[in-house]
Amino acid sequence: xxxxxxxxxxxxxxxxxxxxxxxxxxxxxxxxxxxxxxxxxxxxxxxxxxxxxxxxxxxxxxxxxxxxxxxxxxxxxxxxxxxxxxxxxxxxxxxxxxxxxxxxxxxxxxxxxxxxxxxxxxxxxxxxxxxxxxxxxxxxxxxxxxxxxxxxxxxxxxxxxxxxxxxxxxxxxxxxxxxxxxxxxxxxxxxxxxxxxxxxxxxxxxxxxxxxxxxxxxxxxxxxxxxxxxxxxxxxxxxxxxxxxxxxxxxxxxxxxxxxxxxxxxxxxxxxxxxxxxxxxxxxxxxxxxxxxxxxxxxxxxxxxxxxxxxxxxxxxxxxxxxxxxxxxxxxxxxxxxxxxxxxxxxxxxxxxxxxxxxxxxxxxxxxxxxxxxxxxxxxxxxxxxxxxxxxxxxxxxxxxxxxxxxxxxxxxxxxxxxxxxxxxxxxxxxxxxxxxxxxxxxxxxxxxxxxxxxxxxxxxxxxxxxxxxxxxxxxxxxxxxxxxxxx
Amino acid sequence: xxxxxxxxxxxxxxxxxxxxxxxxxxxxxxxxxxxxxxxxxxxxxxxxxxxxxxxxxxxxxxxxxxxxxxxxxxxxxxxxxxxxxxxxxxxxxxxxxxxxxxxxxxxxxxxxxxxxxxxxxxxxxxxxxxxxxxxxxxxxxxxxxxxxxxxxxxxxxxxxxxxxxxxxxxxxxxxxxxxxxxxxxxxxxxxxxxxxxxxxxxxxxxxxxxxxxxxxxxxxxxxxxxxxxxxxxxxxxxxxxxxxxxxxxxxxxxxxxxxxxxxxxxxxxxxxxxxxxxxxxxxxxxxxxxxxxxxxxxxxxxxxxxxxxxxxxxxxxxxxxxxxxxxxxxxxxxxxxxxxxxxxxxxxxxxxxxxxxxxxxxxxxxxxxxxxxxxxxxxxxxxxxxxxxxxxxxxxxxxxxxxxxxxxxxxxxxxxxxxxx
Numbered sequence: 001x002x003x004x005x006x007x008x009x010x011x012x013x014x015x016x017x018x019x020x021x022x023x024x025x026x027x028x029x030x031x032x033x034x035x036x037x038x039x040x041x042x043x044x045x046x047x048x049x050x051x052x053x054x055x056x057x058x059x060x061x062x063x064x065x066x067x068x069x070x071x072x073x074x075x076x077x078x079x080x081x082x083x084x085x086x087x088x089x090x091x092x093x094x095x096x097x098x099x100x101x102x103x104x105x106x107x108x109x110x111x112x113x114x115x116x117x118x119x120x121x122x123x124x125x126x127x128x129x130x131x132x133x134x135x136x137x138x139x140x141x142x143x144x145x146x147x148x149x150x151x152x153x154x155x156x157x158x159x160x161x162x163x164x165x166x167x168x169x170x171x172x173x174x175x176x177x178x179x180x181x182x183x184x185x186x187x188x189x190x191x192x193x194x195x196x197x198x199x200x201x202x203x204x205x206x207x208x209x210x211x212x213x214x215x216x217x218x219x220x221x222x223x224x225x226x227x228x229x230x231x232x233x234x235x236x237x238x239x240x241x242x243x244x245x246x247x248x249x250x251x252x253x254x255x256x257x258x259x260x261x262x263x264x265x266x267x268x269x270x271x272x273x274x275x276x277x278x279x280x281x282x283x284x285x286x287x288x289x290x291x292x293x294x295x296x297x298x299x300x301x302x303x304x305x306x307x308x309x310x311x312x313x314x315x316x317x318x319x320x321x322x323x324x325x326x327x328x329x330x331x332x333x334x335x336x337x338x339x340x341x342x343x344x345x346x347x348x349x350x351x352x353x354x355x356x357x358x359x360x361x362x363x364x365x366x367x368x369x370x371x372x373x374x375x376x377x378x379x380x381x382x383x384x385x386x387x388x389x390x391x392x393x394x395x396x397x398x399x400x401x402x403x404x405x406x407x408x409x410x411x412x413x414x415x416x417x418x419x420x421x422x423x424x425x426x427x428x429x430x431x432x433x434x435x436x437x438x439x440x441x442x443x444x445x446x447x448x449x450x451x452x453x454x455x456x457x458x459x460x461x462x463x464x465x466x467x468x469x470x471x472x473x474x475x476x477x478x479x480x481x482x483x484x485x486x487x488x
Numbered sequence: 489x490x491x492x493x494x495x496x497x498x499x500x501x502x503x504x505x506x507x508x509x510x511x512x513x514x515x516x517x518x519x520x521x522x523x524x525x526x527x528x529x530x531x532x533x534x535x536x537x538x539x540x541x542x543x544x545x546x547x548x549x550x551x552x553x554x555x556x557x558x559x560x561x562x563x564x565x566x567x568x569x570x571x572x573x574x575x576x577x578x579x580x581x582x583x584x585x586x587x588x589x590x591x592x593x594x595x596x597x598x599x600x601x602x603x604x605x606x607x608x609x610x611x612x613x614x615x616x617x618x619x620x621x622x623x624x625x626x627x628x629x630x631x632x633x634x635x636x637x638x639x640x641x642x643x644x645x646x647x648x649x650x651x652x653x654x655x656x657x658x659x660x661x662x663x664x665x666x667x668x669x670x671x672x673x674x675x676x677x678x679x680x681x682x683x684x685x686x687x688x689x690x691x692x693x694x695x696x697x698x699x700x701x702x703x704x705x706x707x708x709x710x711x712x713x714x715x716x717x718x719x720x721x722x723x724x725x726x727x728x729x730x731x732x733x734x735x736x737x738x739x740x741x742x743x744x745x746x747x748x749x750x751x752x753x754x755x756x757x758x759x760x761x762x763x764x765x766x767x768x769x770x771x772x773x774x775x776x777x778x779x780x781x782x783x784x785x786x787x788x789x790x791x792x793x794x795x796x797x798x799x800x801x802x803x804x805x806x807x808x809x810x811x812x813x814x815x816x817x818x819x820x821x822x823x824x825x826x827x828x829x830x831x832x833x834x835x836x837x838x839x840x841x842x843x844x845x846x847x848x849x850x851x852x853x854x855x856x857x858x859x860x861x862x863x864x865x866x867x868x869x870x871x872x873x874x875x876x877x878x879x880x881x882x883x884x885x886x887x888x889x890x891x892x893x894x895x896x897x898x899x900x901x902x903x904x905x906x907x908x909x
Binding site: 227274275276277278279280283302303304305306378382385386389390393394395396397398401402404436437438439440441443444448458459462463464465466467468469470471472473474475476477478 | 523621629632633704736
């Protein structure tokens with residue numbers, strides 16, 4: 001029996017699990033997928049917003065403004081990269097100036113500090129590649145960028161290090177509370193808990209419906225993106241937004257923390273919440289729309305396109321509350337933008353809700369907020385590199401030639417808590433496959449390392465989900481290992 | 489800091505041939521760096537035959553061909569470091585490398601020869617929409633998994649693109665018992681060598697669908713099909729012509745890209761058309777003392793031409809080391825004119841051409857009976873006739889020293905002139 005079961009291991013669920021792992025609680029973290037961070041967390045813009053977008057008084061505004069300043073310490077503890085590069089909402093004609101001014105006013109009402117409207121000349125100095133039509137912009141210095149899946153991976157690891165039990169491949173089929181505590185039922189087994197926190201992203205309404213009458217609906221709004229080669233990463237220096245319209249914030253252009261250029265997203269409501277395909281016409285739209293920001297985006301350097309789903313709530317605001325019909329069941333639903341920014345503040349708030357429900361929480365004395373340092377080999381000074389190679393020669397073998405990732409880093413990502421089990425899991429954690437060859441060279445090697453470290457046959461290694469097999473068997477002559485050793 | 493006369497980056501056929509040529513010119517201290525655990529490069533996974541017909545006048549497999557050079561390397565006592573990655577090269581030829589045995593280490597080179605080869609164009613680069621399941625491989629990655637690792641990548645295969653590796657892999661997969669449903673070419677002609685189209689597709693009854701492309705990939709976890717459309721005269725899909733093909737695997741053979749990140753780190757000037765460095769007649773790049781050869785310069789279709797070019801680079805680097813202070817010779821540019829995709833070398837010092845200058849070039853579409861003309865202004869320096877040319881086959885034009893001597897000093901243009909059949 002757990003005290004709390006967190007359903008959904010995206011950035012919200014993992015940060016809540018980490019927050020709860022500070023206390024003397026038995027916590028379970030459940031996810032339908034084969035890895036953490038496989039839903040919306042994996043595919044969004046990765047922006048830590050300043051807080052001028054949402055209407056004053058909303059949960060979105062409140063948690064955005066509370067969340068933003070938490071990122072420096074959070075990312076430090078999670079040992080992931082975070083960069084406050086600042087954002088610009090650009091007016092590309094005098095008609096849009098009013099929107100920029102309105103956002104400025106909203107930012108002030110929301111309590112966002114440091115906002116400034118900058119004029120054409122200063123704007124051009126900050127962003128020389130911006131389209132000439134730009135007239136002014138709202139500058140928010142505290143906006144930043146992260147790779148959101150890195151947050152979830154690191155938060156899940158810290159949670160697990162502090163005692164949270166992680167159940168992957170655990171799609172919740174039903175929740176039964178006829179016998180007192182919540183019985184969370186999946187094909188593979190059951191988990192019992194006194195409290196349930198519903199962080200199921202686009203499926204949060206379905207999970208909610210298992211214990212209570214519908215009180216909100218979640219619509220999936222798809223957004224499609226291009227990722228460009230690192231050689232294009234220097235095109236711009238800030239997160240560049242167009243003026244928002246009814247449809248949302250529109251197509252943006254930003255650098256990623258690892259130096260790629262990210263262009264997107266569009267917005268399209270879809271029925272099938274499993275559908276993550278990209279479409280030519282939508283991507284063409286993204287390309288055209290981004291052209292308004294800069295004509296110099298080198299689309300011939302696209303290395304990947306992808307899509308993600310926003311969990312858009314019918315209530316228009318984040319739903320963060322204990323269900324009245326099912327006491328102990330807390331919804332954290334409809335966490336679309338600025339959900340990533342809001343996440344650490346939401347986690348603290350949910351902790352307070354749980355504390356209220358449980359009649360107070362007792363802190364653990366041995367809680368460790370710090371993730372064991374991740375070795376980013378190529379960032380080390382040569383002396384440290386050589387010291388490390390002497391200790392573990394696997395750091396001297398570069399597996400991913402695009403991102404310069406060593407075998408040592410890959411092996412470490414496998415053996416951490418909530419470690420990588422799949423090729424995409426490795427990619428998410430240490431980046432081989434993210435580069436310009438898209439895994440063409442390192443893919444076979446990563447597969448081999450995974451198989452070796454996990455004691456499996458290479459044919460058992462999957463790309464991402466359980467059915468995403470990569471190899472279909474041996475050749476007629478068989479694998480090298482089979483010939484040499486009789487078995488892999 | 490260790491120093492060498494010549495440091496060669498890449499231990500495929502280009503790197504080995506360049507190193508061998510430099511040694512034969514009398515260069516003592518040569519270091520060849522290879523990131524794999526053995527020499528040979530991509531040839532090691534090319535277990536089919538057809539290599540060496542020009543160079544050795546024999547029909548060899550890839551590993552047999554590379555074995556010849558590995559042997560020469562050994563006999564000539566050329567030092568190589570395997571399992572070693574070069575992280576960067578500076579303009580003044582300091583090469584930073586890393587391996588498990590020695591850690592990070594900088595070596596100083598009298599001359600550097602870039603021979604890093606190329607990589608494959610991916611799905612992302614050509615922007616095929618749809619889902620992102622397992623079961624999508626570039627032809628070279630599939631070749632590595634099958635021929636080196638010994639594992640199969642799929643049962644029902646659709647192949648997009650007609651690069652040579654793709655054509656070879658269509659046959660290889662068929663021999664291993666997979667069903668290759670079809671091979672699709674976006675253009676009205678295949679991208680690879682005609683001999684491969686015949687020997688790998690026609691001989692095995694694999695359909696080649698010209699002017700077709702994949703417009704959508706289906707399948708959540710593993711590929712379950714692709715939607716294929718016809719393409720128009722601009723190679724764009726024609727709406728309404730889509731057809732669904734069920735398959736569990738999509739293999740891409742949609743082009744190769746010279747791998748020049750290191751060249752860029754050294755500040756080498758690039759040719760947008762080839763994707764490789766701009767080189768002169770001795771394959772020296774814009775940075776003095778840095779030479780380049782093989783697929784890093786432009787994508788070749790035969791290894792025989794790769795080693796030929798690499799011998800030029802090896803000799804050039806050797807001369808650079810032996811006579812570093814040379815009188816500056818003015819060079820002229822070689823410009824691709826009508827009908828040409830590119831021409832290599834891009835620059836030439838006419839006075840430095842010893843016996844002859846070989847131009848390597850590709851045309852930009854299929855041509856019937858035509859002439860390739862090399863001109864200086866209105867004057868034709870060299871004219872060769874070809875009954876047929878296509879972009880998949882590299883053309884070579886040889887200009888003798890006598891003709892070179894007539895160059896007055898303006899830039900040269902190379903172009904295709906169609907002649908009446």
